[in-house]
Amino acid sequence: MSENRPADPRITDRVTVARAVAWRSIHNFLTNPAFLIPSLLFPLFFFVSFAGGLAAIGEVPGFDFPSGYTAFQFVFVLLQSAAFGGVFTGFAMARDFETGFGRRYMLAAGHRSGIVLGYSLAALFRAFVTWTVLTAVALVAGMEVAGSAGEIVALYLLAILVNVAATLWAAGVALRVRSIQGGPLMQFPTFLVLFLAPVYVPLDLLSGWIHTIASINPVTALLEAGRGFISGDPVVVGLAFAIGITLSLLFALWAKGGLRSAEAAG
């Protein structure tokens, strides 16, 4: 009987490691205000600044987004917080390796990929906490949601893919550098790729060099799909999910290489 077959020890071991690493990382996140508060405040600042301070941009000729500028910016801040949830977890990982805790993880874990999995689960948890607060604030601020329940679920699934990809990117850097000094290397490319997308206005309203870059920036498709979901008019859905999955797979390989590098370093 298949239900009596013992579980694969490699999988149970990996899951046990991941659970332990995730628990510690989540515990640190929830109990240390220095980690918790910036994670919550940064996205809120961006949201308040963009949605509140730039509301008049919604009246620019040619700007046509049915759910309004608040919803338009909400999608960007949601995806941005997803990405930075991953980057901040990369910081925690780098700090653990810098202080020697990461090395103890490496010695104790039977299956070391469980370490990366654990940090990824913690990053997802961080992102869920941030999204809960962000969504509540956006709704209180009067954000219009025209998308169906399924479309909103799809929006958050897209955000999960962004979070996973960013975490694996940051993990790859953290495992190679093994010092918090690698922080800018995790953060700056993420910041760059996010802000070289159509952040303030749709792609059609951009011109010049920024239009050229935004047109080939994969984040553009993610943003357009997300904004389509929230306004109930889905666009480039297949492309966005394909990009999200491809980036996650590529960065999983990058993180795996980082794990090998950390192992080789002893």
Added chain:
Amino acid sequence: MSGGLRNQIGQLARRSVLRTLRQPAQIVPAIVFPMFLLAVNAGGLKDATNLPGFPTDSYLTFILAVPFVQGALFSVMNSGTDLARDIETGFLNRLALTPLRGAALLSGLLAGSLVLGLVQAVVYLTVGLIAGAELAAGAAGALVLVALSVTITVAFGTIGLFAALRFGSGEAVQGLFPVFFVFLFLSAMALPLDLLTTDWFHAIASVNPVTYLLEAIRSLLIEGWELDQLALGFAIAAAIGTIGMAAASSALKTRLVRT
């Protein structure tokens, strides 16, 4: 000022300037990061100039004021982190054993912020003008703009000194960075005050001093010589500097008593 005090300030100022110039990690982000945001905002928000009542047809000219204030925020981190390191490494304790005056210590430490502010202002203005921004106040306006920018940078630098003396930790000073960004984000940073259509945001931006620092810089870039706006900008920077210096002096006394 007595010769002894001048000598003390000179020695510490020299150390502060050299320390700033020898750390590319302090100078490079303070220049590159604001320039990157300038490029992104100037490209992404170009259409804002189509809004009725927008004061110029060049968004680059309008947004060029932001790097000057944003760069000044870096001086909070730089001056504060340097002093916090002196506290952490025990250098301040050793200074406390000398006849050094508190005023000399604080003034000398601000010399690094002053030099950083000068470098930043010249780079921002040069890059902005090369990229096509306008400077309505002309060459004399450029000098006033640099002077205002340096004043703002030094004023924010005093807050970094206070934070370092109050908390005694570089990590705590770094933690202040997001707090100061809130002031920038909740100001008339991206649109003029009149075009902030969200009531609560307009109300916050109206009482946020950063709005008036930005308007003073913008007046030189967009309008020419608007003495009221310029005077208000200099007065606010001077007020921030005075309050910051008073708080830092008080914190220095407490810190030296503790040690």
